[in-house]
Amino acid sequence: MPDVIVIGGGVIGLSIAWELAGKGLSVRVLEQGAFGREASWAGAGMLPPGNLANAKTAEARLRGAAHALWPDWSNELTSRTGIDNGFIRCGGIELRMDDAGGPQSSYQLELAALKSEGVTIETEDVSEVRRRFPEISAEISSAYYLPDFHQVRNPRHLQALLAGCAMRGVELQAGCPVQQIQMKGERIQAVQTGSDTHQGAEYVFAGGTWTGQLLSQLGLTVQIEPIKGQIVLLRAEPLPVRSVIQVGRQYLVPRADGRMLVGSTEERSGFDKRNTAGAVGELINFAQRLVPALKRATFEKCWAGLRPFSTRGRPYLGRLPQFANATIAAGHYRYGLQQSSITAVLIRQVLLNQPVLLPDELNLADSVTE
Ligand SMILES: Cc1cc2nc3c(=O)[nH]c(=O)nc-3n(C[C@H](O)[C@H](O)[C@H](O)COP(=O)(O)OP(=O)(O)OC[C@H]3O[C@@H](n4cnc5c(N)ncnc54)[C@H](O)[C@@H]3O)c2cc1C
Known part of the structure; x- marks a missing residue:
């Protein structure tokens, strides 16, 4: 036993x-x-x-x-x-494309929380982020960079x-x-x-x-309820950016081998794990708007999983x-x-x-x- x-x-x-x-x-x-x-x-x-x-x-x-x-x-x-397992310190950029900038926006609240935790924030100057990551759309209005952001495959x-x-x-x-x-x-x-x-x-x-x-x-x-999340996988060579980019609940996760994950949705649809045309289209639009060079990326596949939401x-x-x-x-x-x-x-x-x-x-x- x-x-x-x-x-x-x-x-x-x-x-x-x-x-x-x-x-x-x-x-x-x-x-x-x-x-x-x-x-x-x-x-x-x-x-x-x-x-x-x-x-x-x-x-x-x-x-x-x-x-x-x-x-x-x-x-x-x-x-x-x-x-x-592909564990790397890739850095992460949190940004907004149309942030009104008020102190109560979710962006500002998250930034304030990270500061009070003492998490290292390398820059919160949007022009510095634009300079370091020129492939990101010029539309961005606010951004900060977290050097200690990791990823695993x-x-x-x-x-x-x-x-x-x-x-x-x-x-x-x-x-x-x-x-x-x-x-x-x-x-x-x-x-x-x-x-x-x-x-x-x-x-x-x-x-x-x-x-x-x-x-x-x-x-x-x-x-505990299932919350569906859909993901699209693109292949982009050369990779236009090597750090994770998050815009609220949507994100790009570049992989070292030239792949780019685009996520995600939050859907209450029971235990249904099928991808939908609407969500896949939305994720691809998001990726292209955020990093225009991704228009040249090729589509590899998409999938969905059920997050255990407590x-x-x-x-x-x-x-x-x-x-x-x-x-x-x-x-x-x-x-x-x-x-x-x-x-x-x-x-x-x-x-x-x-x-x-x-x-x-x-x-x-x-x-x-x-
Ligand atoms: C699209 C998406 C993106 C995500 N991105 C991130 C991220 O970037 N970072 C992060 O930290 N997390 C992320 N998550 C969340 C993370 O994936 C989950 O929180 C985590 O995988 C939960 O792990 P788990 O082992 O509890 O659940 P699961 O991986 O679902 O495993 C539970 C297992 O239990 C088995 N099981 C259930 N009932 C029984 C039974 N009666 N008998 C035997 N076996 C049973 C199931 O078959 C299943 O294999 C993401 C999730 C999704 C869907």
Whole structure:
């Protein structure tokens, strides 16, 4: 019987398995489909900077702690598996094309929050940004540059996590949908996948946007909804810009091999992952307007994924207070790639009864109701 059964093989479940197995625990991961093919594969891999020391919100604390962890986290995974996950410090430009400039605009509020966190902002002079990035449209009205913005290539990172987990002896079982949870008193006794029964000492629920559905059979209300995000992939050689560019919720993410990701949408359409002509057209227009040289880019493909949106405004992390041996790590919405490192560390601290880095983020007493 493994020490821990992890339910869900996205970036969250696999990162937890990698971390726990690294501390000598035996781990089995049950994945209903193929490993790492849902939101974690679809995401853009942006890892924005943060600073835990001055962070005031849950999002900022998780971002700050994750930012500090990522270089070593990535380095250990890459050096142990030999798989390059594409983690680089690429820098990020946040800009507006028609910002009224008022102190209450979302742009100004985000800039002020980053300043109060003490995140390094190299310039907030729009003419300096225009000079450094001449391929960006002259229409921009405001801009600042974050030198410590990182990115990772999700599919490669997932491949590295899978290889790393296998090297550490994690049992990886794909095509295993957990359908039933068997209880004995306040303990989970087993989970059932088809005709197979899996018993572990501890259970970690990391099923992304499906987690609420699964836990509802225990009478728990965990409010996580799917929010569709569509992405278009262009090929642009030479790359007109090498830093991530964000304009509110839309962005360009250049990859080192000449590809350019264009994202994204936020749509409530249930579990439907199809691309729509309207959204793809809008993303391509956005890209061409922002960087006119992208008119010459070629279209490679498009896809969509389901972000696990937690209606409480932050992920569900920590022990489920109703049970003796159940932990949850789900609902990371737009930030799950970035927060995967800190999530894995926090869940390891919980399961091994170690001092917890962010205790406030692990209190679920009022959030998971019966
Ligand atoms: C378009 C888009 C862009 C994004 N960009 C970024 C970004 O730039 N930076 C960032 O940090 N984040 C980004 N995200 C968000 C990030 O991708 C998610 O927050 C993250 O992938 C969530 O990981 P997860 O492991 O919880 O979920 P998932 O990747 O969805 O994995 C959950 C897994 O659990 C499995 N599962 C569910 N139920 C069961 C069951 N009953 N039994 C067995 N298995 C089960 C599923 O099959 C799935 O594989 C983006 C997301 C999208 C869609």
